[in-house]
Amino acid sequence: xxxxxxxxxxxxxxxxxxxxxxxxxxxxxxxxxxxxxxxxxxxxxxxxxxxxxxxxxxxxxxxxxxxxxxxxxxxxxxxxxxxxxxxxxxxxxxxxxxxxxxxxxxxxxxxxxxxxxxxxxxxxxxxxxxxxxxxxxxxxxxxxxxxxxxxxxxxxxxxxxxxxxxxxxxxxxxxxxxxxxxxxxxxxxxxxxxxxxxxxxxxxxxxxxxxxxxxxxxxxxxxxxxxxxxxxxxxxxxxxxxxxxxxxxxxxxxxxxxxxxxxxxxxxxxxxxxxxxxxxxxxxxxxxxxxxxxxxxxxxxxxxxxxxxxxxxxxxxxxxxxxxxxxxxxxxxxxxxxxxxxxxxxxxxxxxxxxxxxxxxxxxxxxxxxxxxxxxxxxxxxxxxxxxxxxxxxxxxxxxxxxxxxxxxxxxxxxxxxxxxxxxxxxxxxxxxxxxxxxxxxxxxxxxxxxxxxxxxxxxxxxxxxxxxxxxxxxxxxx
Numbered sequence: 263x264x265x266x267x268x269x270x271x272x273x274x275x276x277x278x279x280x281x282x283x284x285x286x287x288x289x290x291x292x293x294x295x296x297x298x299x300x301x302x303x304x305x306x307x308x309x310x311x312x313x314x315x316x317x318x319x320x321x322x323x324x325x326x327x328x329x330x331x332x333x334x335x336x337x338x339x340x341x342x343x344x345x346x347x348x349x350x351x352x353x354x355x356x357x358x359x360x361x362x363x364x365x366x367x368x369x370x371x372x373x374x375x376x377x378x379x380x381x382x383x384x385x386x387x388x389x390x391x392x393x394x395x396x397x398x399x400x401x402x403x404x405x406x407x408x409x410x411x412x413x414x415x416x417x418x419x420x421x422x423x424x425x426x427x428x429x430x431x432x433x434x435x436x437x438x439x440x441x442x443x444x445x446x447x448x449x450x451x452x453x454x455x456x457x458x459x460x461x462x463x464x465x466x467x468x469x470x471x472x473x474x475x476x477x478x479x480x481x482x483x484x485x486x487x488x489x490x491x492x493x494x495x496x497x498x499x500x501x502x503x504x505x506x507x508x509x510x511x512x513x514x515x516x517x518x519x520x521x522x523x524x525x526x527x528x529x530x531x532x533x534x535x536x537x538x539x540x541x542x543x544x545x546x547x548x549x550x551x552x553x554x555x556x557x558x559x560x561x562x563x564x565x566x567x568x569x570x571x572x573x574x575x576x577x578x579x580x581x582x583x584x585x586x587x588x589x590x591x592x593x594x595x596x597x598x599x600x601x602x603x604x605x606x607x608x609x610x611x612x613x614x615x616x617x618x619x620x621x622x623x624x625x626x627x628x629x630x631x632x633x634x635x636x637x638x639x640x641x642x643x644x645x646x647x648x649x650x651x652x653x654x655x656x657x658x659x660x661x662x663x664x665x666x667x668x669x670x671x672x673x674x675x676x677x678x679x680x681x682x683x684x685x686x687x688x689x690x691x692x693x694x695x696x697x698x699x700x701x702x703x704x705x706x707x708x709x710x711x712x713x714x715x716x717x718x719x720x721x722x723x724x725x726x727x728x729x730x731x732x733x734x735x736x737x738x739x740x741x
Contacts, residue, residue, distance in 0.1 A: 269696045281377070300324075304343060319416070325405050329400050330398070335703060342376055346408055352677065354681045402422070411649075419731070429571070429662055448676045456468065456510070456549075475516050494524075525560060567702075574698045591665045609666075610622060627666070655715065
């Protein structure tokens with residue numbers, strides 16, 4: 263039996279374990295840094311499979327490391343398991359129907375993500391046991407991707423340093439290699455403090471923090487004309503000082519996300535935003551406190567590892583969905599709006615050429631495997647996998663767990679994240695990642711080339727964008 267066949271057999275033999283983990287995590291949706299039940303579900307599965315587990319790594323209660331084997335290479339599989347706020351939804355239901363109104367739900371499929379990476383780690387472990395070859399499998403439980411940049415905090419503490427390579431995946435509506443970069447992100451609170459007063463009888467005695475916040479937003483709006491086109495600055499009011507218009511508001515807090523294709527570009531834009539905030543405080547005679555909440559780096563796809571993963575994906579041949587998955591996909595199709603269906607072509611061109619993409623836009627459920635298709639663009643989103651990619655050669659794939667056109671962070675995705683579509687997709691992702699790890703084990707020169715590529719891409723080495731004094735905490739604002 264060849265390597266590919268062995269890996270597939272290992273995953274299929276334990277598919278009930280991996281699907282069960284995904285289902286349990288889906289049924290216990292928890293927000294970032296609060297995933298205590300979810301992390302324990304995966305930890306228990308790792309222990310059952312003979313991994314040594316360390317809980318609470320990097321000082322984060324829901325981060326953990328499972329290790330098996332010895333020696334080189336050290337291959338890391340990244341798992342996530344956090345949910346999103348207000349996306350509760352019944353499973354396998356084609357109409358919006360929350361399990362609990364307003365509760366969290368797995369609208370990004372991280373329940374399947376964690377389970378698929380578990381499948382890869384266990385299959386690679388079983389391969390090492392079968393062959394007796396040296397090598398170390400590391401499953402890294404990474405919390406709060408959606409809200410708190412968990413991997414960035416872990417990176418700051420050196421958690422990824424021992425790895426020779428990092429492999430991961432993400433649920434999607436097609437199956438290919440994630441080969442584009444992503445936006446770096448800096449998350450900052452601007453807190454203004456003023457003096458309250460009666461807005462009619464003694465407004466001259468007040469100093470409005472709300473005015474300061476509004477002036478800051480106006481200033482940043484003017485700044486947008488004078489920064490690079492690819493940068494994004496967006497904000498939310500966390501505090502407006504109260505609801506009474508006849509009171510001069512003495513507090514106001516803005517939460518800003520500053521994004522750009524590279525960390526270095528954010529560090530050029532951020533001081534200008536700070537100056538605007540300081541100017542707003544001066545104009546209103548209020549005080550300003552600035553608090554960095556979290557940050558994450560842009561993603562650097564490693565071409566060597568991504569090419570190998572693409573080859574493995576093509577060799578495995580894509581996902582052959584069951585009749586049950588196909589029937590549910592057909593039922594879900596009517597829930598997807600025409601506008602969302604209109605995004606299918608653009609989405610597919612992330613993983614294949616435009617001509618090929620055009621030939622699949624009329625599909626509902628697409629299991630076809632796409633190879634490595636390098637892109638020079640920067641995608642308009644952020645992921646804390648970027649911080650890992652600055653430290654160790656990193657490759658990630660996507661696998662079909664939802665029908666084409668499914669909007670991200672939606673009730674439709676939550677519904678499909680605990681369905682045969684997601685179950686079959688996560689098992690396939692596990693096979694591709696484990697097979698990729700076997701290739702790296704058998705061809706060590708690939709790792710050396712991948713490391714040389716990373717060194718050339720990051721000549722100065724990794725510098726965590728999160729200041730050392732900032733500690734992780736639960737949030738609810740998704741990236």
